Amino acid sequence: MALTANLVVFGRLLRSVGLDIATAETITAIDAVQRVGLSRRDDVYHALRASLVRRHDDIPVFDAAFAAFWQDHGERWGRRDLRAIGEPRAGVSIQIEAVLPETDASAEEAEDETPSDRPLPVGELRTSSSAETLRDHDFADMTPSELADARQALDALTWHPGERRSRRWAPGDGPRLDLRRAFRRSLTTGELLELPRRARRVVRRPLVVFCDVSGSMERYARMLLHFAHALTRSRQRVEAFTFSTRLTRITRELGARRIDDALAAAARRVPDWSGGTRIGEALRAFHVHWARYVLRRGAVVLVISDGWDRGDPAMLRHEVARLQRSCHRLIWLSPLLGTADYRPLTRGLVAALPFVDDFLPARTLRNLEDLARHLNTLPARRTPRRTAVDPQKALAP
Amino acid sequence: MTALASFTAVDDVQARLAREGYVADRGLATTIFLAVTLRRPLFLEGEAGVGKTSVATALASTLGSDLIRLQCYEGLDVAHAVYEWDYARQLLELRILEASADVDRDDARRELFSDRYLLKRPLLRSLEGAPGRPPVLLVDEIDRADEEFEGYLLELLSEYRVSIPELGTIAAVEPPVVVLTSNRTREVHDALKRRCLYHWIEYPSFEKELAIVRGKVPRAGEALARQVTALVQELRTAELYKSPGISETLDWVSALVALERDSLDPATIDDTLGVVLKAREDIEAMTGDRLQGLMGRAMLQGVRHSG
Known part of the structure; x- marks a missing residue:
């Protein structure tokens, strides 16, 4: 019984550090530990991990919790340790929080850094007609209350970044005969009078968003992250990353329903908010660590950056070319584009632009509305790719 | 059970x-x-x-x-994962049944949708x-x-x-x-x-992968098996677009055995690197100094594990 009680407490501990564990899993865990026995610590560890963890990303959290809960007795690991635990739960959970990266304290810190993200007093909320006058305001010049209005307006936009035909067939007007239905009908009517057909189902394209959070983008980054959050909420398949000197995946954080929670969580995850930018390296990290998992099946990619890049332009060029080759459409959004005297002459943009399908402004609400319209009417075919100017290809034998 | x-x-x-x-x-x-x-x-x-x-x-x-x-x-x-009816045979059977004089529709249906026409x-x-x-x-x-x-x-x-x-x-x-x-x-x-x-x-440890190589390519010499395993282990720590898996290690050892090599040298690596690295960018990156460095570390690891 002691074992059961301990495992229930352990399950609760894992829940408190963010693992999604239902009672059924705890029951499996109890069953599993009983089967492998208590004589070896590593067997108990693996039995619990196999029944309680379902994601590779969760393994470090599980490890920390396991180490703290079934304290490290090294060689002295034995039956008594498992049974003796159960009381020191309060002490243990504090230990765990110290091991884990995200704590409430840091959440408060993040909020302190961004007072403008706090929800405004109700009295200051404006009607949508004021959002109308805001449409052409530069995000950077907006007051906090204007930003709040702009965000509300953003939430109302609909996003639909194109569709592609999947390889799943469903009854429809397509090219493939539906023999099963044909045959069944022929049995009822006695004749093969009509030939029902199947068509390929249409699915939405996944969207991958990269948002530059380096110093030069500071005035825009939060607004554009809000934009990314609005995208996340309107459709399921959005992958979001931020970059400056390095790349951070914030997909899960942006999944939070409330925008302030999402932005605070995202801010906590981003280690170098407002540092310099190395776009090429960030994209390379994406290709090495993430592309295989998140960039798939005809994605539409948005890169939001002013292109002020301190990295190696050759690398940037190479990685942007690779990114374009592996997606359906690569769209670069710049908050600087559209100001009167702006020319895209930064080193980064000069390197990247030949491989970008659309280069669009992201400075005002109207720009983002136009972007929504653009995405909603994206052509089904890829634009022709400039493979001939890919320096790597030119060098290849 | x-x-x-x-x-x-x-x-x-x-x-x-x-x-x-x-x-x-x-x-x-x-x-x-x-x-x-x-x-x-x-x-x-x-x-x-x-x-x-x-x-x-x-x-x-x-x-x-x-x-x-x-x-x-x-x-x-x-239809492709669980079952499908064999429509071609069903249609044929239906024609035959129709040709014969009196066919009870229910009997025909039972016959046509029996185990015999089921593609499992x-x-x-x-x-x-x-x-x-x-x-x-x-x-x-x-x-x-x-x-x-x-x-x-x-x-x-x-x-x-x-x-x-x-x-x-x-x-x-x-x-x-x-x-x-x-x-x-x-x-x-x-x-x-x-x-x-x-x-x-996880990717296997050096010892585990070496054991796999010994088991699957018994004709490989001990030195070659150690060197290749150690080098592949090093390659996995380099940031590559496509890291080599165990099958790549086994392919590489087999290729080198077929080429009658009993140890690795830079020229051999250069000629056969395409067996382990499958992205053009990765092969291009693994030349000269970078490869030398990895090889040096790999040799050290091989020695350390044997010692």
């Missing part, structure tokens, strides 16, 4: 898999033991080429069971194991299938029964041992994972 289709302990799993030439570390062996004992599906994730699929193969031969493999892809449907696909076949001899069902690369199929699979894995409207319900007498693999190209739905025992397979 007979002794054949089960394991007595984690050690038993390890020893019996080793006899089939599969080197399983303690964690994997524990999870396999539990999957077979508790009869829960085993969900294996890991980078490409860490030996996820071979777990199922080795498990089937260890248990003396049939291996039934279902390769997943987008659009995989019931992997999932249906996996339900037909004889008592005490559960087949091993490998659902390979489930992440390539779409959500519709996942939903169907979830239903099958909780009930181990398939219902065919024209024929009735087919339930498993002996539920299969199920192994699912995923390369994590997308997150598989939680509900499906909840039914399973989860194990993440």
